[in-house]
Amino acid sequence: MSTPAYRRVMIKVSGEALMGTETYGLHAPTIGKIAADLVDVRKSGVEVAVVVGGGNLIRGAMLAETGIKRATADQMGMLATVMNALALENAIEAAGGSARAMSAVAMPSLCEPYARQTALKHLKDGHIVLLAGGTGQPYFTTDTGAALRAAELACEAIFKATNVDGVYDADPRTHRNAKRLDKLTHDEALAKDLKVMDAAAFALAREARLPIIVFSIREKNAIADAVRGTGRSTLVEP
Numbered sequence: 001m002s003t004p005a006y007r008r009v010m011i012k013v014s015g016e017a018l019m020g021t022e023t024y025g026l027h028a029p030t031i032g033k034i035a036a037d038l039v040d041v042r043k044s045g046v047e048v049a050v051v052v053g054g055g056n057l058i059r060g061a062m063l064a065e066t067g068i069k070r071a072t073a074d075q076m077g078m079l080a081t082v083m084n085a086l087a088l089e090n091a092i093e094a095a096g097g098s099a100r101a102m103s104a105v106a107m108p109s110l111c112e113p114y115a116r117q118t119a120l121k122h123l124k125d126g127h128i129v130l131l132a133g134g135t136g137q138p139y140f141t142t143d144t145g146a147a148l149r150a151a152e153l154a155c156e157a158i159f160k161a162t163n164v165d166g167v168y169d170a171d172p173r174t175h176r177n178a179k180r181l182d183k184l185t186h187d188e189a190l191a192k193d194l195k196v197m198d199a200a201a202f203a204l205a206r207e208a209r210l211p212i213i214v215f216s217i218r219e220k221n222a223i224a225d226a227v228r229g230t231g232r233s234t235l236v237e238p
Contacts, residue, residue, distance in 0.1 A: 011223060017161055031087055046227060047124070049128075071138040074139060085103070104134060120153060144204065156211075159223065160212060161216070161217035167184070183236075186206045196236050206238070211238065
């Protein structure tokens with residue numbers, strides 16, 4: 001990679017991204033590809049924090065529709081994100097990198113409890129820091145967790161990996177003429193009601209004046225290209 005534009009970044013990876021070609025669970029080759037991509041970014045000199053979702057295993061809001069109390073369903077979803085972080089930690093180590101999984105829900109026999117100062121030290125020591133457990137509280141998404149941790153850890157940008165190559169003015173899956181936007185501001189995203197992140201996450205990112213780069217994780221070297229600024233993406237800037 002060329003000289004990176006950012007010194008420290010937050011990467012938001014959805015649980016669904018870890019499924020690859022599967023319809024549920026984990027797809028080892030896909031996890032390996034994402035892990036190798038993260039290692040490449042770290043080797044370029046960029047400090048990397050990652051918030052991983054759990055939707056490939058459990059989605060709290062949907063589980064709550066089955067009769068389980070929402071707070072309990074969300075707690076189950078937090079546990080799913082820990083499982084995904086552990087899988088990604090293992091894959092990063094196998095790819096020649098160094099990673100530390102940390103959870104907002106304390107479970108010290110599995111991974112470190114999240115603490116801001118410890119996470120900062122891990123980043124400065126060259127580890128990829130995997131942040132699981134969301135915010136540690138129900139009713140908040142992992143998007144919100146990513147925005148919160150990005151602000152706490154003084155990240156310079158949030159990179160949101162999705163299934164599409166940026167932000168569109170309409171859902172490209174249902175609107176053939178949807179237009180991809182290369183760049184817009186936080187205010188424009190709000191005015192146009194574009195679903196960059198959920199409302200709480202976007203409010204946090206906006207207040208912290210964090211740029212959000214939305215890109216597709218489906219492409220080879222997608223994360224490294226997004227961080228380098230060479231891949232297709234949408235920049236949502238303050």
